[in-house]
Structures are given as C-alpha cells and as structure tokens.
Amino acid sequence: MDLNVDIGSFFKGLTKGGKVGDGAGAQSSPHLKKLVIGILIALLIGAYLYFFYIPEQKRISEMQAMIDSTDQIRSEILTLDQEILQDQATLNEGNARFDELNRLFHNKQELEDLYRNISLLALTYELLVAKLEKGNEVPVFSDKPPIDQGEGVPSKKEVAFYKISVQFEFVGDYLSYTNFRRDLAQQKKIINIEREKITVRTGEDESGGVVDIATTLSTYRFPASDADRFITGG
Numbered sequence: 001m002d003l004n005v006d007i008g009s010f011f012k013g014l015t016k017g018g019k020v021g022d023g024a025g026a027q028s029s030p031h032l033k034k035l036v037i038g039i040l041i042a043l044l045i046g047a048y049l050y051f052f053y054i055p056e057q058k059r060i061s062e063m064q065a066m067i068d069s070t071d072q073i074r075s076e077i078l079t080l081d082q083e084i085l086q087d088q089a090t091l092n093e094g095n096a097r098f099d100e101l102n103r104l105f106h107n108k109q110e111l112e113d114l115y116r117n118i119s120l121l122a123l124t125y126e127l128l129v130a131k132l133e134k135g136n137e138v139p140v141f142s143d144k145p146p147i148d149q150g151e152g153v154p155s156k157k158e159v160a161f162y163k164i165s166v167q168f169e170f171v172g173d174y175l176s177y178t179n180f181r182r183d184l185a186q187q188k189k190i191i192n193i194e195r196e197k198i199t200v201r202t203g204e205d206e207s208g209g210v211v212d213i214a215t216t217l218s219t220y221r222f223p224a225s226d227a228d229r230f231i232t233g234g
Helices: 007-016 030-104 108-124 174-185
Strands: 128-141 156-173 192-200 210-221 230-232
Touching: 108 128, 108 156, 108 174, 108 210, 128 210, 156 174, 174 192, 174 210
Parallel strands: none
Antiparallel strands: 128 156, 156 210, 156 230, 192 210
16 A cells, blocks of 8 residues: 555545545545544544533532532521520520529629618608518528539539528517518518517507517528539538
8 A cells, every 4th residue: 555645635535435646546445434434433422521521420410519518508507597496495494584583582782782671661661670680691502413523522512592581670560560561572572571470568658559570581692603602512
C-alpha cells in the first residue's frame, strides 16, 4: 500500500466511496473505512461521556445530596422547634411558680418591713404592743438529695425557704383585735397565726372589753444568698 497518499483525497474517498491517491487508482480498503468510522464514533461517545454525561450525573448526585441534606435539616429544625416549645412551656411554668412564691414569701428587707407594718397596724386599731420577740429562723429543706462534698466532709443540703416565728403581746379592745386579725389575713404575703391566747382582764380599774393577747405569728422568706441557701450537715 502506498502510504504517500494525500490525506484530503483519502477522506474524500471515504465519503464518496471512490479511489484515493494521485490518480494511481488505488482503492480504499473497506475495513480501514469502517475502522476510522468506528474510531470517530468512539471519540464522539467518549467526548459526550466526558464532557456532558459524567458532569451531568455528578451534578444530579450533588443536587440529590443537597435534597437529602435539606430533608434532614428540615427534620432537625422541626425537632428543635418542638424542644424549644417544650422548654418555653417549662420556663413559663417555672416563672409562674416563682412569681406565685415571690408574692407569698418575703425577702430579708420585706421581713424587716413586716415587723414595722404589724406594729403600725396594731397602733391603727389602738392596740398596745407590749412585746415583740423575733424567734429563730428554721430552715425547710428542698426535696433535692444532699450534695456530697467528699470523704470526711458533711454533705450540704439545699434550703427551700426559712420559717420565721415572731411572738407578739397586745393589750387592747377585743373588737379592735378582731379587726387587726382581719387586716392581717388580707396581707399579700403569707402570715400564719401559730398560737393565740386571749385573756380578759378583770378588776375594778379595768374597763370592759380590754384583753391581753399573746400570739405567735410565722412567715417565710427565701434564702438571700448561696451561703444562705446551703447548709452543711443540716
């Protein structure tokens, strides 16, 4: 076979089915023609796969991964929303409970004001405060388990609140004292009457209706600090 053929004539011969060469009359091999066409088709298929199909499949896979990730993120967001709603409900309940207790319990400053208010209320109804004696504060512990502080060290207990008792002795008219008790019961904070003893005065020098009242009142306060909140070995 003459290899010194004109390339243009060669391809022209492939397309026309004629002869190639410089008029030498050499006929193109049909096998060579099929081989070249097969190579061209393979190149076209390879180019299509490399430049179009594979990148498109990669893009589709990435989009599917994004869709799957979006579904997962959406599910996580819904879960977080539910948790936030539950936590918010718990927080609202806690705040409501705190507000309720705060309306009923005293802090340390309000406790000092309470003693003065009771004395002023007694004077309003012309009751003589013969005695005012503050009792001890008794801790009321929470239901939480004690806090372990290590071997050989007593555990700490958390104080929920303190109960404070105050002893009063009044002298005055019994009707005035009943009005005093009525107004005392209308106080916003908790004030309990733990003990009450009423003695009617007798004698020529005493006018009717005068009584001696010995009463023990109790109220409650929150711990004022961490040192006040925890008691070691209590």
